[in-house]
Amino acid sequence: MKAFLKNSLIAVSLAIAAAPAAYAQNPTVGGAQMPSNRNIVENASNSPIHKTLVAAVKQAGLVDTLASPGPFTVFAPTDDAFAKLPAGTVETLMKPENKAQLTKILTAHVVAGDMSAGQILKRANDNGGSYKMKTVSGDTITAMPEGPGLALMDESGGKAVITIPDVDQSNGVIHVIDSVLLPK
Template identity: 65%
Template sequence: MIKSTLRLLALATVLGVGSVAAHAENPMVGGAAMYENKNIVENAVNSKDHTTLVAAVKAAGLVETLQGPGPFTVFAPTNEAFDALPAGTVETLLKPENKDQLTKILTCHVVAADAMSPAIGKMIADDGGTHAVKTVGGCVLQAKMDGDKLTLTDETGGVATVTIADVKQSNGVIHVIDKVLLPKM
């Protein structure tokens, strides 16, 4: 119990949870301020680090959904995360004939809840170090702590690290991640 509590406190410290500074200003993502009164799409379109994600959301026809009331938790891969996929993958996924596959991948980054990092950390601690996270796309991600970093393991064994947590939105929260999460196909 003490070990779990210490890990949760470490997570809170690293992610800036509870600090006055973390909530005093709008967090910056991709060089743009993220505003709590804007929805996920309205904020994401301003992040220069998420242009590929925004293009993919548009190609998959998910804009209206992610502008909806939610709540949603979006694990948002950066452009660099998409660039790390095998050459030609993004271009292929953006083609209209691959919309179903693209939608499956994107919805495996979305949870139908407003899951801030303290809640995720508590679930990880309560579950003995790993918490299964069911996404709207039907994928199951494994949330864990790797030292003081929150990680998500996808169904193919790929591991993404949360690099910016708790970016509040009017319809949920964004956690920026450094890898594209993939479903078992």
Template identity: 60%
Template sequence: MRKTRSHSMSLALSAAMAASVFTGVAIAQSNPTVGGAPMLETMNIVENAVNSPIHTTLVAAVQAADLVDTLASAGPFTVFAPVNDGFAALPAGTVETLLRPENKDQLVKVLTAHVVSGRISGGELKRDVIANGGQLELTTVSGDTLVVTEQGRGLALTDENGGTSTITIADVNQSNGVIHVVDNVLVPQ
């Protein structure tokens, strides 16, 4: 059977369309799930966090601190998002105390100590840690310092009180930044 030029072009077009479909699927699946929930790059930090079953305490805290509009704004932001178990590991009564209206300023300070201006990927963090002799200091939106170091094949964060948290899921891309899921709450001074 003789192939015509139009038949060859049709095959090429079909192959290109299939490649773009598969590429699109790969891109859609490139963002990790969090707590089994899909995190969509087209949604902002707050919209995705609300969908994460392992961030319900964080979402409640962000709402109590009136930070929803800020974290839904254009940003970009890098958020080190502690999971529910991280909040549960705090001393008994800490979360309940922070969520009281009279402690809103303290809650804002704790939450913004998990946020850095700009979009910083896990790869960039790791590269900068190595380039800076094994540790990288980040200044958070609250004005506090987080020290990033390598921990095995991953990265750990240390707050100003010496508390540590490990990045368990890196590079959850958002329309207005990136979330790195962490296992503990970082406590500012």
């Protein structure tokens, strides 16, 4: 029993010691910590500014996919980004009969692989100022330098700006964006 308690205390001590390192590596999102040892779904669910995105991911049946090993690069629109859409759009997309359309929109925000904002910016700069990325939905989003950061353009000409880059996850990276990207 003593050995069990001793080993348990050691394990708890190690977990506590490791916790600050997981938090320190990532920016906060909406004031919430984003531990890099959690997956995309776990951290997005903890974000107070991604409630609409999380509800949409659940409705589209993408939770298991985005919790899988990946890796994925996710451009995550905030609640304010969804609020910019025309009135009633989110409610309409969340209806069961619109699951395919919702899934297409959400997967147009996901790129296979783990790409930091710096890597995307370098590829854009090396390619004359833009870098085209194929999304999981099969659509293309184009990254372009904007000021000190990056902007993304969807196939419909809509633009989003990365407001919080490089939120590392156990299965990829999240870049928080200020608008919803819409596939063609």
